[in-house]
Amino acid sequence: MKGLERRLLEKQINPTAMRLVVLDHLVKQTNAVSLTDMELGMEKTDRVTLYRSIRTFEEHGLVHRIEDGTGVTKFALCQPDCTIDGHHDLHVHFYCINCQETHCLPKTQIPEVKLPGGYERQETSLLVKGLCSACKK
Template sequence: MKDLEPILLEKKINPTAMRLVVLDFLLKQSSAVSLTDMELALERTDRVTLYRSIKTFEDHGLVHRIEDGSGTAKFAICQPSCTTEGHHDLHIHFYCNNCQETYCLPQTQIPEVKLPEGYQGQQVSLVVKGICSECKNQCNTIAAH
């Protein structure tokens, strides 16, 4: 856990025991996770403390919130460019209709959106829905047998 402290300190976050546990958990995920997922995975976790940790991480540019249309916000680690002033990792998210996982696709940037005069954008989000590569491979394997 000592190797995680610099990550929190770099973002000006006090490295409490709970924050270190939450960060460790998030870094090990291959897809975005909800607060409920975190609460279930991190047994003996106080819901309020977990929520406050995630909120602090979001406010300091360590995680970003993903609204994927499932009705539950999910969270994933940000790209290094995110700061307390704002999130700068404008990438596409992919929601798998089969396994219901949400993935960050940081190599696929959201295209610039030109708004009409008088409009001021404050947040950009793009979620592509379909079948992830793992689910597609499983379907192809089943079909081959």
């Protein structure tokens, strides 16, 4: 748990027992997960506490939310450069139409998008759909 505790402290999050359990669960995931996935995958959680932990993580730049077009919000751990001041990793997300899993592609950055005058960006997201490397085989 030591590494997990440090990871929370680095993001200025108080490492409560519940938050450590949630983080421990998140680091074991290989794809983005919904609140329901997390709830089912963890023992002794209730949705409210879980949701609060995720909100805190999101506000402190530890996780980010992903809208993958399925209508269910999913969450994944952020890259180290996200902080309480904001999310800075603009990577592409990939939704596999076969296994229906959503993956972060941290090495695939979203290209700069030019906006017409008068428009102000708040966030940018880019979702690519197709077959993931495991399903492509």
